[in-house]
Amino acid sequence: MAKNTTKNTEGQAPKGVRKPPATRKTAAQKKAEAEAKLKQQQLETGEGDNTPTDTPEQPNNEPTGETAEKEVTAGASESSAGQEGKTTETDKIKSDANPPVGNSTIEDLSDDEFDKGKRDGVSDDVEDQELMEGQMKLEDDGSTKIGDNPMLTDTKDKEEVQPFVRKTKIEKTSSNVSIKSLFKEWKKDQALRAKYRQEAEEAIKSGLPAPEFEDETTLRFDLAIQRNETWTDYQKSDLIHTVLYGYYLQPVLVEDSNDGKKWFIDGKQRLTTLMTFIEGQWALSKKTKPVYGYKIAGFKFNDLPSEMQDEIMDETITLVRIKNMTVAERDEMFVKQNSGTPLSKIELIRAMHSELSEQIDIELSSLKFFKEDLELTKKAKDKFIDVELILQIAMLIEEGKDRIKGLGADNYKEYVLRLKETEQIFSDEMIEKISNISNYLTLAFEDYEMDEVKKALKKVNVPIIFWTAITAMDDNLQPKLFGDFIRSFLISGYSVESAYGKSSQAGSSKKENVLIRLDEMSAALSQFIDMIRNASSIEEGVEQFNKHLADVNGVDREEGEDGERESA
Template sequence: MKRSSIQRTVKSLLNMRDRIRFDLPFQRNSVWKKDRRSYLIDSVIRDKYIPNILVWNNSDGYVWVVDGKQRWESIFMFHDGDYRLSKGTADFQNEVIANKNHEELSDDAKFEFLTYNFTVTEFSECTVEEVEEMFYRVNQAEPLTYTEKTRVKLSPDVCEVVQELSSHLFFEKIAFTKTDRNRYVDEKLIWQFLAYISGSDIDYSGATLNAFISNLDEVPVAITEQVEHRLEFLDAAFRKWNSKLRKVLKKVHVDTLFQIVEDAEKCAITKERFGEWAASFLIDRYTVYSPYGQLCQKGAASKQFILKQKNCMLEDLKSFEGECRNE
């Protein structure tokens, strides 16, 4: 691995913007809030110290950002007018810059912004695994999840399938937190779905799910279609739920709901009826002291525990609907 440092002005970054890539597989989503982005721009205008940006040169013509995505994104977004400086930003050289976007700054302030020098440390002659390790080392205060670590190992085809499935409309109905989305919890659910449909004998702890993902070279079309079918069923089942009801549709319930879709269809339970039962089970009759509520509070990920959740939910569904026609 070779390492060298260079200086890049904001103006030069804007000129080479098309070559800058923020999408290394292990890279986190955009997580900075506007106040934090504003503080960075304020530091740029005042020529304050900002830590080095780490990039990877793998000789493909692109500049792959390893550490510093939030900082450079903030630069580009401010230049594009996507946000304003915070209302509490102090004056700069007798100019009021608070609540201003880039275009509204004076020529002097713009000059300071465009001529700020970032120190860029470039790494070359190294593998993506070495780059990932470097990313982990500089971010060890907030360790990567198993899902984040494993994304780097995916083939492009598998990655595309997972991203397409996680963009399904049903995922807009799930009550993900911002942290969930930033840590790819939606993709983790897809992995759980794929593992379940594939009949893989694993639990859902990080290590075993990671092993399943790492060994997946492709996703068979038949598996993808089955996952899509169940997502369509769930999307239709919860379509009538308003935003208030959807706050109850948390990730802890989703995988089990996904699993029992097959049982619901075998019992000829319609999507609408499934949604009505879910409202009764998860809202009207749910408490932390109920058998299912107790299971949710424990949050275990073993096969036996997940099976208990499934059986508890399935038993209630059949009781709600009446005896299965085929029994």
């Protein structure tokens, strides 16, 4: 017969046999069992065995409740007083089996109190009682409170973390618009602009001032933060290829200002590319790839098959309308949207302070000196070279030689941010000062030839010329004489080996090089003015200065008469 190896202890179900669930006991049953257990332990222990011999024998082995209570109390007193001596085994058993609760024992507890855990020293009615670590308190609603870990008390006084709440009021909605419908709005806008130009020309011919143009156009790409046209012919052509092929077009962002206009925050390059192509203003690059075997390189819109024209016109673009934006939120959104294709430094700076950018565009970039006299190419204008020069000039005028840190992009970025943080734009005095100097310089360079303008009015020279012109104006030097001085200093008598010439090369925007150029041109102007005043004629004074400058810089004047800068 096989030996049964299954271990089965009393009260434990064999393995594989589910033990039946215990029947839940009532509070009264629990209390009765505890009392019976206590009495049984007292009987089994034999109280008289551990008592002194001179103690009278009790009538029976079961102590009365009063005696048990006294013994328990006595045992507790002996323990708390720290008295030496061995506690009787009976005392230990009584103390363990019938712990005091406040001034009561188990017998004094009601059934409800017993069931709530007071037998374990838990209180639910003493509000100010501190709970030990892990000790539970039963609340009236049935929930439990567990005592804190004293080792973690430093976390109690920490500030409560507030839940995240989005505070912006920005709202966004989107809709799909066909290129055909956008082109209709574009054509209406073009008609309005053409009408204004015609009215302005007729007024000028009649000797009247041109009427003010109230821009009622719908598609608005003229937010100050917007970039000028920067796409190459290939980039524009690739967009047309994208539409014809059926690739996805990214949404464009529009600021909803409740005026019926579409103020584009992002998407100007894409939309103007599409509109001008449909209008026939440019042809696709010769590098444009075929579409499903059809060659389109070099084609204008009207050269495409009618099916392709329809595909372009029927294509839809998602317009995301955004409203309730502050100017600061709009500017930051523009920067974020263009983070994939990095903005140039000046474009980023313009976007940081759109109000200042708008002021520069309207009040300063439109001055004749910046608009015409500098002879900036379209590419240079698209890169906002005029804005960059204006910021350098304003910074130099405001900070002066003593505080200027340089004329680099980081320097005028810091300058613009300082204006932004203090919620400032250029003061009226600054606008007036730059305007007056610009008008003075327009007269000074009026007789310059194109090659002279390109040599004298280089980007590195313009802020220095503005600074020096302030001294010339204060000394009442005639604009044309100042033009003669610049011609001598930067053209006929110029040398790259001079102190000014060396400071105009690599690192020209650094503070030390800026200061050298300021000092060199200012000192030369003082010499020029002295020679003019001491000469018998203006012509003689100009000639003396030219000779002096050529000698100082080692320039061969006979070889340099054509304006070439040569060193001896």
